[in-house]
Amino acid sequence: MSESVSFEVKGQVGWITLTRPKAMNALSRDMLEAMTARLHAWEADTNVRVLALTGTGPAFCAGADLKAAGAPQPGDRDLLDTIVEFFDLLRVYPKPVIAAVNGLALAGGLETVLCCDLVIAAESARFGDAHSNFGVFPGGGGAAVLPRKVPENVAKYMLFTGDSLPAQDMKAYGLVNEVVADAELLDRVQAIGNKLAEKSPLVLRRMKRVANESGDKSRADALRDELLELRNHQRSHDLAEGLRAFAEKRKPEFKGY
Template structure:
């Protein structure tokens, strides 16, 4: 029998899986156990056809304050044993490359690895009071999950360098103006707003969302002709899908489509 997770909670609401970090006293800093439990929860949600969207959020006053630096400082690993960086790479990879949309519901502080986790998500909703930044330089730590490599692509080189070099936080609203956050809402309305949006996603074709996510992600690393060519290949494959046939049939019959995800 699988043990219940200790560092997070998992809750299904309609067709959305909510993964809530519960290391409140540590500002939801990522320990190795938390990363393992995150990976288990993500893999289970990805494998469950009843789940159409995934939400990551935190408890208390933080979304995630980054890696647990006390654990990092005291870590000792046997040769061949996975370390924290291996777990981060695997877990964040499930968020970035998994077939289902992942929403970050940023309830509070998101710093360093917490910011990198936010950047791994497909969409970002934030509470008005949330503060976001890259704190690696404050502790002499180098980022390893996108702080230096991906943040400049999201908010621009100069803004990224400011956050990286200064270690300062900025408001969620400023991050929305910079392009990282999709929507900022009142603190008390964050969960309700995210759930309402996730409900909209769960009515969409999972096959369409899966292909859109994959092509959009890869478009960042190829030139425009290559991106357009891949989009056309995916369209040709999708034209043979149940979901496209069902969507067009439902349109003609003036009813809500019943998508199956293939």
């Protein structure tokens, strides 16, 4: 496992913390492999119901560690393969994922944020694509996903100029859910994670899948997909438990099936 990333479970929230502040938490291959392995482990862990991702120091993440990328050998997995595998898993992760953006989120750091369901940012945080500053083309969603998260002209400004924008601006554009004082960031994300952990893991997983896929469907197809998922959900323990708890005026005990 990498020494540049740490893992901790607080309550039912699994925390991934990038711990490479001197390198602005740039993503190395061993970091990515460690995080991917932990995501798979927590996916099967019923005690972990929510995922939170943050960094240490002045940056959330400055992107891929290009210094350590090296030239790939023919047929070998390279850094791009590893980062795409991590991003693909994070996007469709069956549990809610919260980005706790403590500082600069640039290039692959911004693309990491784009993979998350909720984004809580410290007041000092800034967001930028930054690939154009070094003649690098994005490969994790910078050009493909950013225009779906913020207005297209804002996305193009960020892509073309390489400039970073403050958290409050990104909240106004719709990428960030909340902006909080720097000192309150981790506590606020933990509180949101605790709240989500009380919900039915099954209903959150099904909601996330339908919401993720709705943008690639017509409205009619998305509604049909939602109705089909509801039909499946009607057979679940969690729905029956939720209705019983409502009738009995008590807190439900969801099991996730």
